[in-house]
Amino acid sequence: MGAVSLFFFFREGIPVSAVSAEVYRLISSPTLPAIPLLTACGxxxxxxxxxxxxxxxxxxxxGFMPGGLAVIVTVVxxxxxxxxxxxxVTIIAVGGLVxxxxxxxxYPEGFSLGLVTAAGSLGLLFPPSLPVILYSVVAGTREHNVPADTLYLGGLVPGTLMILMVAAYAIHKxxxxxxxxxxxxxxxxxxxxGDAKWELALPFFVVGLFASGRTSMVETAAAALAYVVVVECFLTRDLHPLRTLPTALVKSSVxxxxxLILLSAAMGITSYVVDAQLPEALVAWVKGHIHSQVMFLLALNALLLVxxxxxxxxxxxxVLAPLVVPVASAFGVDPxxxxVIFLANLEAGFLCPPFxxxxxxxxxxxGKPLTQVTRNTFPFLLIIxxxxxxxxxxxxxxLGVVRALGKS
Incomplete structure (x- = not known):
C-alpha cells in the first residue's frame, strides 16, 4: 500500500515527502497511543x-428467562x-467456552453456531472499541471533525439496539x-x-473516566489497561505477571x-487521494447519479456491507473513510x-458471505463447513x-445522546 502511494506521487511529480508528512500527522495524533493500550487491555x-x-x-x-443462556452469550x-x-479474539477465545x-x-447446533458467530461481531460501537478510535483518526479532517468521544456517545443507542434485536430473537427461539x-x-x-465484581466494574470505570472530562482518550486507555493488569494479575491471579502476562501483551502487539503499519501506509494513499481531488470528483459523480439522501444512504449501506x-x-x-465522509457530508449526513452507519455496516460485514x-x-x-456456518448465521445477518x-x-x-449532552 505504501509502494502504491509512492508510485502515484512519482507519476504525478508530487514530492514524496508528502507521504512522510502524512505519517508524521498520524504519529502526532493525540488519540493514536490509545490503540496499543486498548488492544492490550482486550x-x-x-x-x-x-x-x-x-x-x-x-x-x-x-437464566430464568426464556432463551436466557442465549441472551447471556450475546451480551458477554x-x-x-x-x-x-x-x-x-472473541470467537477464538470465548466462543469455544460458550x-x-x-x-x-x-440449543440446536445450527442456532448455537449462528449465535456465537453473530454475537462475536457486536459491541464495536461501545467504548473503548478500537475501530471507533481508528475511524476518528482517519476520517477527521479540517472540514469534518469526528471526535472519538462523540462517536462513542453516538454509538450507544445503535449498539444497544443491535444487541437487543439479537437477544429478542434468542428469547423467541x-x-x-x-x-x-x-x-x-x-x-x-x-x-x-462477588466473583465477577472487578470485570463488571470495568465498563463503568472506563465510561466514568471518559465521561468525566478529566482524562483524555489516551489517559483513559492507560487507566483501563492498568486496571485490567492489576485485577487479572494480583486480585483474581488468573495471569502471572512474569509468565503469562507477557504472552498476552506479545499477542496484542502483533x-x-x-x-499501525496499515495506517501508516494508508495515510500515504489518503494524501494522494486528497491532492488529486478525488473526493471532490467522487462527490460530483455521485450527485450526478443519485439525487436524494435516502437513495444515497441505501447505496452506501450496500457498498459498505459488501x-x-x-x-x-x-x-x-x-481506505474508505476519507472518501465516504465528504460524499456523505455533501448529502447533508451528520459526520x-x-x-455510526459506517461502523455498523462493517459489523454486519463480518457475517456477510462469501468472505x-x-x-x-x-x-x-x-470445525464446521463454511457453507453450514454461513447458512446458520444468515438469520442473524438479516436481524443485524x-x-x-x-x-x-x-x-x-x-445523534440523540450527542445533542442531549451538548456535544454536537
Whole structure:
C-alpha cells in the first residue's frame, strides 16, 4: 500500500515527502497511543478467566428467562468484542467456552453456531472499541471533525439496539424450543456478583473516566489497561505477571503492529487521494447519479456491507473513510451519524458471505463447513441488517445522546 502511494506521487511529480508528512500527522495524533493500550487491555481480558466469571454472573441474573443462556452469550460476546476490537479474539477465545454450554442446554447446533458467530461481531460501537478510535483518526479532517468521544456517545443507542434485536430473537427461539430455564437464586446472584465484581466494574470505570472530562482518550486507555493488569494479575491471579502476562501483551502487539503499519501506509494513499481531488470528483459523480439522501444512504449501506465482507475492518476504515465522509457530508449526513452507519455496516460485514471474517473464524474454531456456518448465521445477518437500516434512517438514534449532552 505504501509502494502504491509512492508510485502515484512519482507519476504525478508530487514530492514524496508528502507521504512522510502524512505519517508524521498520524504519529502526532493525540488519540493514536490509545490503540496499543486498548488492544492490550482486550487481550489480557481474553487470556484471563474473566469470560467464565461474567458468564456465571449473567446466567445467575438472566437464566430464568426464556432463551436466557442465549441472551447471556450475546451480551458477554458483545462485551468482549468491545475490548478486543472485533479482531476475532472473541470467537477464538470465548466462543469455544460458550458454544458447548449452548449445546449442553439443548440449543440446536445450527442456532448455537449462528449465535456465537453473530454475537462475536457486536459491541464495536461501545467504548473503548478500537475501530471507533481508528475511524476518528482517519476520517477527521479540517472540514469534518469526528471526535472519538462523540462517536462513542453516538454509538450507544445503535449498539444497544443491535444487541437487543439479537437477544429478542434468542428469547423467541428459546421459548419456542422449550429450553429449560434455571431458577432465579438471589444467593447465586450475590455469589456470582462477588466473583465477577472487578470485570463488571470495568465498563463503568472506563465510561466514568471518559465521561468525566478529566482524562483524555489516551489517559483513559492507560487507566483501563492498568486496571485490567492489576485485577487479572494480583486480585483474581488468573495471569502471572512474569509468565503469562507477557504472552498476552506479545499477542496484542502483533495486532497493534499490523494496524499501525496499515495506517501508516494508508495515510500515504489518503494524501494522494486528497491532492488529486478525488473526493471532490467522487462527490460530483455521485450527485450526478443519485439525487436524494435516502437513495444515497441505501447505496452506501450496500457498498459498505459488501466491502465489510471482503476487506478486513481496519483496512476498510483507513481506505474508505476519507472518501465516504465528504460524499456523505455533501448529502447533508451528520459526520457522527455517518461514522455510526459506517461502523455498523462493517459489523454486519463480518457475517456477510462469501468472505465475512467471522464465518471463517467460526468454521475454523468449531470445525464446521463454511457453507453450514454461513447458512446458520444468515438469520442473524438479516436481524443485524434490519438494525443497520433503522440506524441509517432514524438519525436520532445516533445523534440523540450527542445533542442531549451538548456535544454536537
Amino acid at each position: 487481550y489480557v481480558l481474553a487470556e484471563s478467566g474473566a469470560s467464565s466469571r461474567l458468564l456465571r454472573f449473567f446466567r445467575s441474573l438472566l 460476546l458483545a462485551l468482549f468484542t468491545t475490548f478486543t476490537g472485533g479482531s476475532g 458454544y458447548p454450554m449452548l449445546r449442553k442446554d439443548g 428459546g421459548a419456542r424450543l422449550g429450553i429449560p430455564r434455571s431458577a432465579f437464586s438471589p444467593r447465586e446472584v450475590l455469589a456470582a456478583t 495486532l497493534t503492529g499490523a494496524v 466491502i465489510g465482507s471482503l476487506v478486513e475492518i481496519y483496512a476498510a476504515i483507513v 457522527i451519524h455517518q461514522g 465475512g471474517l467471522n464465518l471463517f473464524l467460526s468454521s475454523s474454531r468449531f 441488517a434490519a438494525a443497520v437500516l433503522l440506524i441509517t434512517y432514524v438519525p436520532w438514534m445516533s
